[in-house]
Amino acid sequence: MPELPEVETIVRSLAPRIRGRTIERAELLFKPLLRRAPRGGLKILAGTRVLGVRRRGKMIIIECEGGLNLVFHLKMTGQLLLADDGAARDKHTRLVVKFSDGGPELRFRDIRKFGFLLCIKGTPEGACTELSCLGPEPLDITLEGFRRALQRRKARIKGLLLDQTVIAGIGNIYADEILFDSGIHPVTRASAFSKKDVGRLWESTRKILALAIEAKGSTLRDYVDAEGRSGGFQFFHKVYDREGEPCVACGTPVNRIRVAGRSSSFCPKCQRKRRAV
């Protein structure tokens, strides 16, 4: 489930624990995880120091000395975890990074094996399409930029919010919560938006993502931060996974439909369809 707020929380919990530490070696336990790397693979990391950890969309970038970057995508069930050397690994552990100080190692765990890792030499934004194709960050984009990203788009807003090339970092949970907060029905075509709709959607996007980061993300099943801690935003979900329960605003039962191939929860009264849809 890692979407922007979860990935941001992982980055914040991970950075102070690995920054400045020197990598001893990386053990790749599931080969297909590593989608791309310099010749010789992850051996190139040995002896390099971690300079920092950052996020772009839903991707986590660990910057190392020598211009080396580890780029992770957690997809549905990926986790980055710090673990003591001796602590048992389960069968879902796909990568272990050991540090020369003998302290906690970094593990990548992924039940469904959808996640991937790139080892990139040089600026990853320039060197890999996985990053360069991403749209703007929802917490950085201006209202004007947001309007530009959506104008003349005929697709349904739910699909556009999930499209990482339009805007980066939003997934199914936050798309539904953002649409509820802005009072917009998920099937609404972006081209049918009024100026006011766009403004409300921009505001709600910032508000919901900021609140979710503050609550350290949503834990439905697998998500935990690098220290293994669950998030708390699931207790604030107003429509996601609340089908049939009363809307917190008006009491109407929350409805669920399929939009852009994804389940979409919404309040049929608070999120009325536009005539133009």
Next chain:
DNA sequence: GCCACTGTTAGCAT
């Protein structure tokens, strides 16, 4: 046991 469903997105069809 079988079937439907799950937080993502690449790749393909329209």
Next chain:
DNA sequence: CATGCTAACAGTGG
């Protein structure tokens, strides 16, 4: 080009 559906995988719940 824009848009929409499906498969990739493993696990869970009905």
